[in-house]
Amino acid sequence: MPYEVVHQDVLVIGAGGAGLRAAVAAAETGVQVGVVTKSLLGKAHTVMAEGGVAAAFGHMDGQDTWQVHFQDTMKSGHFLNNAHMVELLTREAPDRVLELEGWGALFDRTETGEILQRAFGAHSFRRLAHVGDRTGKELIRTLQNRAVHQGVAVYPEIIITRLFRDARRIAGALGYRRADGRFILFRTPTVIVATGGWGRLYSVTSNSWETTGDGANLAFSVGAELVDMEMVQFHPTGMLWPPGVRGLLVTEGVRGEGGLLYNADHERFMTRYDPERMELSTRDVVARAISSEVAAGRGTPHGGAWLDISHRGAPFILRKLPGMRDQFLQLADVDITRQPMEIAPTVHYMMGGVRVDPDTCATAVVGLYAAGEVAAGVHGANRLGGNSLADLLVFGRRAGLAAAAEVRDDPQLSEIAETEVQLAIAEALAPLGRTAGANPYAIQADLRRTMSQYAGLIRTGTGLTQGLERVRALQRQAVSLQVTGGPAFNPGWNLALDLQAMLVLAEAIFVSAIERTESRGAHFREDFPREDPAWGRFNLITTRGGEGGLRVRREPVVGAEPAAARTERPATASSGGPGRPGGSGGSGGSGGSGGSKEADQT
Amino acid sequence: MDIKLKVRRQNPEADDKPFWKDYAVEVPEYYTLLDALLKVREEVDETLALRCSCRSHICGSCGMRVNGHAALACKTKLSDIDQGAVTVEPMGNMPVIRDLVVDLEPFWNKLYSIKPYLQPATDPPEREYVVPNDTMFHLDGVVNCIMCGACVSDCESLSVNPIFIGPTALAKEYRFVADPRDAADRERLTQMNGPGGVWDCTHCFQCVEVCPKDVAPMERIMAMRRMMMDMGMEQNNGAKRANAFMDLVGSYGRLDETRLLMRSVSGLGELMSFSKVGLRALWKGKLPPLRPHRIAGAPAVRRILERARNQRPRRFKVHQAQEEGVRA
Numbered sequence: 001m002p003y004e005v006v007h008q009d010v011l012v013i014g015a016g017g018a019g020l021r022a023a024v025a026a027a028e029t030g031v032q033v034g035v036v037t038k039s040l041l042g043k044a045h046t047v048m049a050e051g052g053v054a055a056a057f058g059h060m061d062g063q064d065t066w067q068v069h070f071q072d073t074m075k076s077g078h079f080l081n082n083a084h085m086v087e088l089l090t091r092e093a094p095d096r097v098l099e100l101e102g103w104g105a106l107f108d109r110t111e112t113g114e115i116l117q118r119a120f121g122a123h124s125f126r127r128l129a130h131v132g133d134r135t136g137k138e139l140i141r142t143l144q145n146r147a148v149h150q151g152v153a154v155y156p157e158i159i160i161t162r163l164f165r166d167a168r169r170i171a172g173a174l175g176y177r178r179a180d181g182r183f184i185l186f187r188t189p190t191v192i193v194a195t196g197g198w199g200r201l202y203s204v205t206s207n208s209w210e211t212t213g214d215g216a217n218l219a220f221s222v223g224a225e226l227v228d229m230e231m232v233q234f235h236p237t238g239m240l241w242p243p244g245v246r247g248l249l250v251t252e253g254v255r256g257e258g259g260l261l262y263n264a265d266h267e268r269f270m271t272r273y274d275p276e277r278m279e280l281s282t283r284d285v286v287a288r289a290i291s292s293e294v295a296a297g298r299g300t301p302h303g304g305a306w307l308d309i310s311h312r313g314a315p316f317i318l319r320k321l322p323g324m325r326d327q328f329l330q331l332a333d334v335d336i337t338r339q340p341m342e343i344a345p346t347v348h349y350m351m352g353g354v355r356v357d358p359d360t361c362a363t364a365v366v367g368l369y370a371a372g373e374v375a376a377g378v379h380g381a382n383r384l385g386g387n388s389l390a391d392l393l394v395f396g397r398r399a400g401l402a403a404a405a406e407v408r409d410d411p412q413l414s415e416i417a418e419t420e421v422q423l424a425i426a427e428a429l430a431p432l433g434r435t436a437g438a439n440p441y442a443i444q445a446d447l448r449r450t451m452s453q454y455a456g457l458i459r460t461g462t463g464l465t466q467g468l469e470r471v472r473a474l475q476r477q478a479v480s481l482q483v484t485g486g487p488a489f490n491p492g493w494n495l496a497l498d499l500q501a502m503l504v505l506a507e508a509i510f511v512s513a514i515e516r517t518e519s520r521g522a523h524f525r526e527d528f529p530r531e532d533p534a535w536g537r538f539n540l541i542t543t544r545g546g547e548g549g550l551r552v553r554r555e556p557v558v559g560a561e562p563a564a565a566r567t568e569r570p571a572t573a574s575s576g577g578p579g580r581p582g583g584s585g586g587s588g589g590s591g592g593s594g595g596s597k598e599a600d601q602t
Numbered sequence: 603m604d605i606k607l608k609v610r611r612q613n614p615e616a617d618d619k620p621f622w623k624d625y626a627v628e629v630p631e632y633y634t635l636l637d638a639l640l641k642v643r644e645e646v647d648e649t650l651a652l653r654c655s656c657r658s659h660i661c662g663s664c665g666m667r668v669n670g671h672a673a674l675a676c677k678t679k680l681s682d683i684d685q686g687a688v689t690v691e692p693m694g695n696m697p698v699i700r701d702l703v704v705d706l707e708p709f710w711n712k713l714y715s716i717k718p719y720l721q722p723a724t725d726p727p728e729r730e731y732v733v734p735n736d737t738m739f740h741l742d743g744v745v746n747c748i749m750c751g752a753c754v755s756d757c758e759s760l761s762v763n764p765i766f767i768g769p770t771a772l773a774k775e776y777r778f779v780a781d782p783r784d785a786a787d788r789e790r791l792t793q794m795n796g797p798g799g800v801w802d803c804t805h806c807f808q809c810v811e812v813c814p815k816d817v818a819p820m821e822r823i824m825a826m827r828r829m830m831m832d833m834g835m836e837q838n839n840g841a842k843r844a845n846a847f848m849d850l851v852g853s854y855g856r857l858d859e860t861r862l863l864m865r866s867v868s869g870l871g872e873l874m875s876f877s878k879v880g881l882r883a884l885w886k887g888k889l890p891p892l893r894p895h896r897i898a899g900a901p902a903v904r905r906i907l908e909r910a911r912n913q914r915p916r917r918f919k920v921h922q923a924q925e926e927g928v929r930a
Contacts, residue, residue: 039653039655040653040663041710042662043656043662045656047748098728098729099726101731103720104720106742109735111735134660134746137748148718149717179705180614208656244630244633244634245658248657327659330659330677331634488615488700491652
């Protein structure tokens with residue numbers, strides 16, 4: 001079968017915040033950059049980010065510094081975070097935000113014209129730069145425009161089905177155009193995977209339709225490692241009613257701006273779970289609190305909690321939370337300026353993902369990088385709100401710069417055998433050629449139910465084992481998927497290919513969750529309800545074992561503390577410096593004891 | 603409730619001719635059109651092609667024509683529209699790829715042609731730009747655009763004038779022209795003063811009506827026309843017409859359509875091109891009076907116009923403020 005060939009110095013897969021930031025960074029150095037996205041430019045899940053981007057400017061609270069932001073992030077991540085990544089994140093976030101402003105982004109301002117910052121869960125100070133409740137949209141729009149400005153080539157509605165490598169490095173990527181099914185081979189010495197998360201594995205999620213984890217699976221399939229896959233964040237406040245919109249995000253900004261949580265008895269139940277931080281506790285704590293209230297019979301009519309912001313008054317709400325007001329009015333017939341919102345936890349973010357080098361975002365495969373939600377390390381066992389947008393700016397840029405530098409140092413393109421390309425094309429087309437086989441929609445529905453039931457907010461060893469068995473059964477069925485119609489804009493065919501990634505990542509979540517016999521952050525095991533300090537010293541790394549199965553191993557957490565924290569607290573572990581992950585692993589971890597100074601302000 | 607969806611489909615792998623297909627489905631009260639279409643796709647016909655992503659009208663992927671007008675499927679609640687038969691068609695003014703999926707390449711090309719990025723006079727400052735809050739607030743509405751294409755789909759002008767750059771691109775142009783940090787406003791407006799630019803809008807309000815995010819592209823277009831005229835870009839039919847309109851209403855207290863036409867066109871040749879229309883109007887008894895008629899309250903009308911003229915919003919530009927600062 002014929003195919004088109006395109007050459008790029010750097011190929012970015014994914015046009016969300018991380019992908020576009022990477023593309024801009026690489027293009028600014030003068031190399032040729034292509035961005036391939038399976039949807040259209042500007043539609044990626046980043047556009048749905050609402051609350052803001054965490055950056056310790058200290059505009060509102062002068063005491064705020066990147067060190068406090070570092071401590072908040074480590075603590076919230078239950079010290080599974082890669083401390084060096086957290087240092088980079090918190091140190092560099094303010095510059096990345098200012099840079100966006102310089103490129104044209106609008107941010108809400110203080111009276112004196114500085115960037116305004118809002119409070120968010122478990123941030124010690126008001127820290128999130130934002131524009132109303134549509135920060136992600138402004139961020140992606142700005143980056144999209146900047147990418148156009150920098151001459152980045154955009155390939156919309158192309159789905160990458162395969163990465164190629166030789167013994168040395170990455171060699172290219174094969175994809176097909178959604179519009180007509182024609183194949184296209186990208187020949188490139190470097191690939192940056194920035195495809196976001198895999199929230200669509202679950203039946204209730206805040207994520208967009210496209211978050212199926214393709215990039216994580218692509219990277220994994222050529223030898224990158226996965227880490228902390230059991231860490232799935234449930235955002236405490238998703239829409240609950242009507243069922244058609246169940247799971248849609250209700251921004252943490254609602255609580256940041258003073259929204260209060262009540263149970264059916266009109267009781268501020270957070271007093272029982274975190275009396276100090278109350279509504280602004282970490283997401284794992286608030287999500288489980290809501291679930292406990294429902295389990296105790298104090299849930300709302302549809303099985304959730306009430307979130308009320310109406311006491312702040314209509315003018316304030318219309319200015320600070322216009323999107324939320326619109327969303328509830330349009331989709332739920334609820335006017336949040338007068339009525340409470342009915343909410344329940346929803347799958348929101350994957351802390352786990354592709355293992356990367358902190359400084360360069362390089363994976364274990366030469367030439368292959370990963371940045372944003374698809375990568376892992378910075379958020380540990382629970383992500384702080386606002387840190388995701390900071391993450392994709394900081395590490396998107398780092399990945400772009402590192403890939404561009406690698407191309408300049410070593411532009412030699414690796415070979416791809418024609419037979420390999422033809423084989424990959426045949427495999428992708430297989431579901432279209434079958435006259436009988438499993439239906440991808442049925443398998444997807446089953447998988448999403450399985451994940452929500454067995455790998456949800458509250459897990460048990462037996463449930464996880466059952467879930468894993470179910471996923472493996474679905475994998476066997478998915479070997480011979482069958483879809484109707486031809487390759488031109490065929491949604492069933494797209495799903496059949498998405499499922500390959502979804503089923504691998506589902507398995508990785510189960511095997512990691514079974515292995516971690518404790519509760520930590522987002523991972524809660526009813527059979528091991530306590531945090532175990534011994535487990536706090538390890539990350540779980542998933543690799544391919546023999547016979548196609550997955551293998552999990554422990555590796556010590558990279559527990560370095562930042563330079564400034566070192567001057568305050570001299571006894572520390574060594575730094576997790578540059579180098580490729582997956583070789584010698586990190587240095588021994590003092591992770592469990594790092595930077596836990598209790599901040600006195602919420 | 604039972605609904606009937608009448609969907610216009612098209613398959614490039616068959617004969618590529620549009621055809622209608624009906625789907626009768628039972629759905630709960632709270633369903634959106636998108637919910638219903640996905641139900642059809644998952645349970646009835648897995649080949650039905652459409653775009654969608656976020657489900658919460660923020661990504662702008664699921665634009666389509668619903669009962670004749672562009673809308674987002676995820677924002678259209680079935681209980682709000684007539685369920686007897688809902689017609690669903692691909693958006694207008696764009697080629698169809700398949701079923702409800704249209705080719706957006708021309709849309710993007712027009713959008714990118716306006717240089718949709720900040721062009722400041724100098725490198726950005728080390729910290730954030732400092733600007734008065736009230737000079738930024740008005741951008742709040744226009745940055746709401748989710749690039750769904752609804753306004754372009756239903757633009758009356760585009761349907762007869764393909765070179766018109768269209769409401770999305772013009773709203774985006776306004777977003778930068780009106781941004782206090784952008785210094786290329788004169789170049790931008792000069793470009794939009796030509797063919798395909800702001801004067802090609804026919805003022806039909808469709809874009810304002812169908813926009814799911816209240817961006818009101820037409821109002822942005824009108825604002826740019828005013829800015830152009832303030833900058834002295836008046837040598838075109840649109841500006842001449844606007845000036846003549848104000849002048850005539852100011853003088854006579856009402857519109858004099860004959861003179862409005864004469865003062866709007868450039869030269870006798872163009873005027874003659876309207877002769878057919880004039881003759882038809884005469885034949886039907888609709889020709890406006892050749893001698894204008896001044897109403898009794900004309901001076902009062904003039905005072906109203908003047909007050910309106912003086913109530914323009916303040917324009918603020920960082921680079922101009924800096925230059926003035928240096929001079930002071």
